[in-house]
Amino acid sequence: MINIMNILSIDYGEKRIGFAIGDSERKIPNPLQVIQNNSIPFIIDEIKKIVISYNVEKIVIGIPLNEDSSIGDQSYKVKDFSLIIEKELNIDVIGVDERFSSVDAEKILLDQDLSRKKRKKVIDALAASIILQRYFENDEVVNI
Numbered sequence: 001m002i003n004i005m006n007i008l009s010i011d012y013g014e015k016r017i018g019f020a021i022g023d024s025e026r027k028i029p030n031p032l033q034v035i036q037n038n039s040i041p042f043i044i045d046e047i048k049k050i051v052i053s054y055n056v057e058k059i060v061i062g063i064p065l066n067e068d069s070s071i072g073d074q075s076y077k078v079k080d081f082s083l084i085i086e087k088e089l090n091i092d093v094i095g096v097d098e099r100f101s102s103v104d105a106e107k108i109l110l111d112q113d114l115s116r117k118k119r120k121k122v123i124d125a126l127a128a129s130i131i132l133q134r135y136f137e138n139d140e141v142v143n144i
Contacts (some may be wrong), residue, residue, distance in 0.1 A: 005057040008032075008050055009132035011098065011124050012061060012078050017043060018124025020132045021054050029132035031125035040081075044088050051089060058090055062098025062131040069097075096135045098127070 004025045017037050022029040035046050050056065061082050064074045069109035082093040 006054050007058045007060055007132065007135070008047070008054065008056045008126040009096075010047075010059060010061045010136070011131055012081055012123060014036060014072040017125045018128040019047075019054070019090070020125055020129035021049060021050070022129075022132050022136065027096050027133075027136040029129035029136070031129045034124045035051075040084060044084065047085060048089060051091065056091070059085060059089075059093045060132055060135045061085075061093055061128070065097055080107040094135070096131050098131050 004023050006021065006023050009020040009022070009029060011020075015037055016034050018034045019032040019034050020029045032050070036041065037043065047059075051059075059082075061078060063078055065071070066072050079095065082095065085091070086093050
């Protein structure tokens with residue numbers, strides 16, 4: 001029997017945080033929502049709601065590596081945030097290289113001819129789905 005696992009993907013940003021969901025069998029990421037990065041307690045509460053609603057068993061978070069694959073300040077901020085999630089929710093959080101995920105999401109939305117206002121509302125959730133797709137395709141984990 002195959003254990004099908006729901007996986008939440010997070011695109012963490014200083015202003016907004018995007019979420020996407022997918023499962024380990026179909027491996028099709030779906031953009032979920034975008035929230036404002038108001039405070040850690042607010043974000044953790046929102047993640048808890050998603051984890052409960054979708055019975056999430058694993059979280060994937062985009063690690064913003066530098067172009068040369070080195071680790072920068074933002075990578076450490078995301079890693080610290082992922083440790084808070086692990087502690088508060090008692091769930092595994094796995095880092096995935098997120099380089100250019102927002103650029104790829106922007107290209108997709110431009111191809112769909114969405115206005116700047118509409119793109120801004122969904123780009124982070126689409127970036128989260130791109131991060132999750134990369135995890136499904138490569139299973140490349142970033143350890144920092």
